[in-house]
Amino acid sequence: MESPERARLDAFFRQITTQFPAGDAITTLVITHLLAERPAFLRAMATTSTVGAVLPKPKSIHQPTLDEVRRTFTVHDLTRELFADTTQALDYLEDTAGGRDVVLVDIGGYFATILDTLVGKFSGRVLGVVEDTENGHQRYAALDALPCPVVSVARSPLKDCEDHLVGRSIVFSTEALVRARGDILTSRNACVIGFGKVGRAIAQTLRAQDLRVTVYDSDPVKRVLAHSQGFCTSATTTEAVRDAELVLCATGNLALRHSDFAALRNGAYLGSVTSSEDELELGSLHDLYQRTPVSAQLTRYEITGHYFYVLADGGAVNFVHGAAVGTYIHLVQAEILAATAALSHSRFQPGLHDMPTADRDTIARTWLDHFER
Incomplete structure (x- = not known):
């Protein structure tokens, strides 16, 4: 400074x-x-x-x-x-x-x-x-x-100002990590789990960058709000993530449990807004999935017939670039x-x-x- x-x-x-x-x-x-x-x-x-x-x-x-x-x-x-x-x-x-x-x-x-x-x-x-x-x-x-x-x-x-900018920084860091392996996000299907202030900012930023965005929130009122803003919505987590090539979790709580990971599309990128122990039950996969570092902030999870990528070990993606x-x-x-x-x-x-x-x-x-x- x-x-x-x-x-x-x-x-x-x-x-x-x-x-x-x-x-x-x-x-x-x-x-x-x-x-x-x-x-x-x-x-x-x-x-x-x-x-x-x-x-x-x-x-x-x-x-x-x-x-x-x-x-x-x-x-x-x-x-x-x-x-x-x-x-x-x-x-x-x-x-x-x-x-x-x-x-x-x-x-x-x-x-x-x-x-x-x-x-x-x-x-x-x-x-x-x-x-x-x-x-x-x-x-x-x-x-x-x-x-x-x-x-x-x-x-x-x-x-509110911080939360809005955190949402944008999450997308910035996600795209940077994806591009580091020679890939891009544009025109893909994305899913945002959680439509609070940060989740809303993530969804809006993804849409502005030409992704097709589906929102899931356990609160039906927030799903209505997402629907009113033009987002597709889902009634369950499984339905929300099934076709998503990018899944970003912003619930401030446990978003994906052990049974949810099997529904992820092959090759999907998965990231979180908060600590991995808060949002993602990744520990339950360690005896089932082979984990292979793709880069410093990207890990491939693979089991026979199924694989996906986890950003920043499941931690807050934006902290990769200082948040x-x-x-x-x-x-x-x-x-x-x-x-x-x-x-x-x-x-x-x-x-x-x-x-x-x-x-x-x-x-x-x-x-x-x-x-x-």
Whole structure:
């Protein structure tokens, strides 16, 4: 990042943290994509909290950024297993922030299954969670009762800009990986599973690039919406993928199960918007299909009479090329900072919450002041 860009970004975050100051001393554990623009966000988080640990998402680490962040912050490896076992998770929290007031900054619902234990048995206080993604939002929403506030920015209007550009970047990276093996997408049949904000952007971008697009969503209302926008729709996943030469999954949940892969057309390309463990049940195929690397980001799955290609090991395809969405990502980061500050003031009761409209308006006006020109 060039010096003028860094100065402008730091000035933006200074104004955000001034407008949304934290209360008493808090410690944050920050799960994050560690991309080139992320140090500015972490520096801002450090002005409102003690950053107890940065936990980078494994498939979205920019190595020079990791090296830079390690010079300032404690960085720990992140795995689903770390927070799957309640004893291990509680021990980790005690070792990292024992006795303190803590806010957990999440991407993907890592803390969801053990949140009751962390809130009930931690020697300090878990003030709440800030969740960034749709799949994480769904994990917290699925719990019978939340023991602390969870503030989700996943469905914030401020995230709409990012979601639209993520959809476009997914298509860009998909086409780049396909072209790397001498193939093209133009005029092919494509299937998009999930017609939320990202899925909608993917479908629209594919259509604009002359693909024939079929949409499947488990929500019939979203299928109606897709139909109203001129997309073909299917009543089942199997029907949707059967004739597709490209399948992109954007559900924020498990999109393709073990039985669905057999329905894929021979030679189809398969990609995901989120982590492979969230969208694709690929692990169930490892004893059945032979896996052959075609390139660094393309794997051929083959069994007698059937084969298909998986992009980026089933992980988020756009992270192959840095997942850049420009300065719009800072709208979401600012809302995460504001939500963290709100939790430090105990503004919310236990349950799932959005940030108030007035706070989002303040963030949007501040962004316009810094980045509109």
